[in-house]
Amino acid sequence: MKRQHDKKQNPWLALMIGNSRLHWAKFNGAKLVEAWDIEHFGAGDERLASGEWKKIPLYVASVVPSEMIFWQNFPNVKIINRDQIPLKGIYSSLGIDRALAVLGAGATSGWPILVIDGGTALTLTGADEQRQLIGGAIFPGLKLQIKSLAQGTAALPEIPLPSQLPPRWALDTKSAIQSGIIYTVMAGIVNYMQAWWREFPKGQIVLTGGDRTLLFSYLESLFPDIAKKVKVDPHLIFWGIRDLVMSH
Numbered sequence: 001m002k003r004q005h006d007k008k009q010n011p012w013l014a015l016m017i018g019n020s021r022l023h024w025a026k027f028n029g030a031k032l033v034e035a036w037d038i039e040h041f042g043a044g045d046e047r048l049a050s051g052e053w054k055k056i057p058l059y060v061a062s063v064v065p066s067e068m069i070f071w072q073n074f075p076n077v078k079i080i081n082r083d084q085i086p087l088k089g090i091y092s093s094l095g096i097d098r099a100l101a102v103l104g105a106g107a108t109s110g111w112p113i114l115v116i117d118g119g120t121a122l123t124l125t126g127a128d129e130q131r132q133l134i135g136g137a138i139f140p141g142l143k144l145q146i147k148s149l150a151q152g153t154a155a156l157p158e159i160p161l162p163s164q165l166p167p168r169w170a171l172d173t174k175s176a177i178q179s180g181i182i183y184t185v186m187a188g189i190v191n192y193m194q195a196w197w198r199e200f201p202k203g204q205i206v207l208t209g210g211d212r213t214l215l216f217s218y219l220e221s222l223f224p225d226i227a228k229k230v231k232v233d234p235h236l237i238f239w240g241i242r243d244l245v246m247s248h
């Protein structure tokens with residue numbers, strides 16, 4: 001990527017196309033001035049229609065290949081792909097969101113780093129001090145688990161996620177679904193965290209993604225000592241994009 005802005009304060013935009021939403025950020029140089037999410041649909045953000053925004057460099061990364069086709073033809077767009085990410089051992093189908101989040105987390109919290117991204121899919125992605133990808137895991141996110149139960153059964157409704165940890169032993173359907181999903185997800189995540197710290201005792205762990213706040217509040221209720229050692233940062237992917245943009 002060629003450096004487009006010699007002046008440190010020049011504005012630029014970042015767009016991460018996720019499976020549920022578009023995640024936008026506006027930067028002035030290294031400073032993030034605004035971040036927002038919008039629902040998916042072709043053209044994206046009406047603000048881009050304004051002449052001023054069309055002149056600003058826009059860095060786009062996507063985990064939805066079909067969405068990329070639209071943005072490729074946009075003026076001033078630079079597509080971010082895997083070969084630009086300075087991590088070792090990346091496999092050819094690794095999600096660009098996972099690679100960027102690990103890069104951004106390492107750049108802001110240090111290495112080794114484990115990112116837990118509570119998005120449409122819940123992913124864990126680790127990298128060591130040499131910025132070598134250790135690997136990770138993918139499973140359905142909280143919302144997707146709820147939806148799949150509702151879609152695959154006759155009697156189960158699509159229920160909301162509680163903001164606080166629900167009781168474990170449920171006596172109604174809604175609470176039973178909440179309990180089942182939340183306690184198994186938290187047990188699974190904590191199991192990965194402990195395995196991570198066994199291998200990397202000084203390794204950092206950062207939570208991100210649309211469900212980060214919920215996941216963190218469940219973690220605080222269930223495992224307060226673990227929660228103290230875990231950070232929450234909504235902008236890891238943007239820090240990863242910033243790392244690429246500013247270092248070129």
Ligand SMILES: Nc1ncnc2c1ncn2[C@@H]1O[C@H](COP(=O)(O)OP(=O)(O)OP(=O)(O)O)[C@@H](O)[C@H]1O
Pocket residue numbers: 017018019020021022063097117118119120121141142143144209210211
């Ligand atoms: N306003 C919202 N709209 C949609 N999902 C939301 C919203 N607020 C929180 N969420 C939660 O965010 C999760 C989706 O996360 P996110 O928006 O990071 O997904 P995404 O766009 O697919 O990104 P990623 O590709 O990182 O998974 C869902 O499980 C949902 O519970």
Ligand SMILES: CC(C)(CO)[C@@H](O)C(=O)NCCC(=O)O
Pocket residue numbers: 019063093094095096097098119121123138
């Ligand atoms: C797992 C998701 C969907 C998470 O957004 C994305 O990172 C992706 O499409 N990844 C490709 C598969 C992989 O990372 O191994």
Ligand SMILES: [K+]
Pocket residue numbers: none
């Ligand atoms: K798919």
